[in-house]
Amino acid sequence: MNKSSIVLLLAASLAACSNAVPVTAAPSPPPVLEAVAPPAALPPEIKTLPDDQARLVTVIAAYQAIAAAGGWPLVPEGRTLRPGDRDARIFELRNRLLDQTDSDLFDPDLATMVRHFQHRHGLEEDGIVGSKTLAALNIPIDQRIAQLQHNLKLIQVGHRQWDDRYIAVNVAAATYRLVENGQTVFERRVIVGRPNWPTPLLNSVINEIVLHPTWTVPPRIAQLELLPRIKRDAGYLADHDMRWVDGMIRQAAGPRNPLGKVKFVFPNDESVYLHDTNAPSLFNEAERHLSHGCVRLSNAVELARYLLLKEPGWNEEGLAARLAEIRTERIRLSRPIPVHLVYDTAWVDPDGTVHFRDDVYGRDRP
Numbered sequence: 001m002n003k004s005s006i007v008l009l010l011a012a013s014l015a016a017c018s019n020a021v022p023v024t025a026a027p028s029p030p031p032v033l034e035a036v037a038p039p040a041a042l043p044p045e046i047k048t049l050p051d052d053q054a055r056l057v058t059v060i061a062a063y064q065a066i067a068a069a070g071g072w073p074l075v076p077e078g079r080t081l082r083p084g085d086r087d088a089r090i091f092e093l094r095n096r097l098l099d100q101t102d103s104d105l106f107d108p109d110l111a112t113m114v115r116h117f118q119h120r121h122g123l124e125e126d127g128i129v130g131s132k133t134l135a136a137l138n139i140p141i142d143q144r145i146a147q148l149q150h151n152l153k154l155i156q157v158g159h160r161q162w163d164d165r166y167i168a169v170n171v172a173a174a175t176y177r178l179v180e181n182g183q184t185v186f187e188r189r190v191i192v193g194r195p196n197w198p199t200p201l202l203n204s205v206i207n208e209i210v211l212h213p214t215w216t217v218p219p220r221i222a223q224l225e226l227l228p229r230i231k232r233d234a235g236y237l238a239d240h241d242m243r244w245v246d247g248m249i250r251q252a253a254g255p256r257n258p259l260g261k262v263k264f265v266f267p268n269d270e271s272v273y274l275h276d277t278n279a280p281s282l283f284n285e286a287e288r289h290l291s292h293g294c295v296r297l298s299n300a301v302e303l304a305r306y307l308l309l310k311e312p313g314w315n316e317e318g319l320a321a322r323l324a325e326i327r328t329e330r331i332r333l334s335r336p337i338p339v340h341l342v343y344d345t346a347w348v349d350p351d352g353t354v355h356f357r358d359d360v361y362g363r364d365r366p
Helices: 003-016 051-068 089-098 108-120 131-137 141-158 219-232 280-284 300-308 316-324
Strands: 166-170 175-180 183-193 202-211 242-245 248-251 262-265 289-291 295-297 329-342 346-348 354-356
Touching (some): 051 141, 051 346, 089 108, 108 131, 108 354, 183 280, 183 289, 202 300, 219 248, 262 300, 295 300, 300 316, 300 329
Antiparallel strands (some): 166 175, 242 248
8 A cells, every 4th residue: 555545544544533633723713614723742643744744634534524424514505695694594604604503694703704715715805605605615525525635645746845945836726935944935826827728837946037028929829819910900019019030929028028027937848937927907816827827926026036135246226226127137046946836726724724726727637
């Protein structure tokens, strides 16, 4: 039996046996089924696992215990539910999120828990139970357990023993985080590839930053999107600061360039990179699988500043001056940083909060 099977069997046995380790609720907000935290005293079998795996194993055991007790309540289909509403279905909604069935009122406490649930599932955090939130609420617990188990296996097969300094992009969640000395410096939103143009999963190292990059349009994008526009409008290239260079379309640096002010380059066979954008409003969308495969960062300049100010000869004044002048400049990093593009549709934060995301690319399926 391989290690992955042993770990999954361990999760099942923890839920089934009479001396299974209890799982406590996350401290804030006070959810009943919305978050679980690994116990302070883990059994030896779990203590030997990396932290991310130990949290998943513990949560799987907790969810299996909930499933054995009958699963979680489902909320009947119906109209959109909003704060202040009274509706018979709110009894079930309160039961699902607050473990209460004493009222049919959508009160502020329930609205807080709805927003928390939406946050955990990558939905718009408006506190309103519309069709997407209702669908996420009513996913059966067995399906969630399978999702957790699948992601646990992905981590194990991927051997994610990363160093204490890296950038990790979760393509499924459309977010990324910068980690330094084992601690998350910041976590921000990104825009990643659409389902028919997915962002590839890979491990590499960012070794170069380009300020005010030009954009050489990939042939597929040129063929499918730009050439039809050029045929309709003879002035399209000039109007968009574009020209033909060696048989390819190249766009000059500047405010019209979709790469924005900075690009982060790392060796890979997929011709993808991280970059800024000239359309930041799209980061406000809950669904951010919108690109042609590259990763747009919501705070690209902030990340460039963080990395460059650790390089010899760079300071705030010099960086500000170079960002203000639209001139393409390539900078090799003396201290490259690893970058990991992964696809996690379920994970557990260190505080015990359990997160799920839709399988936009269909990769969770057997």
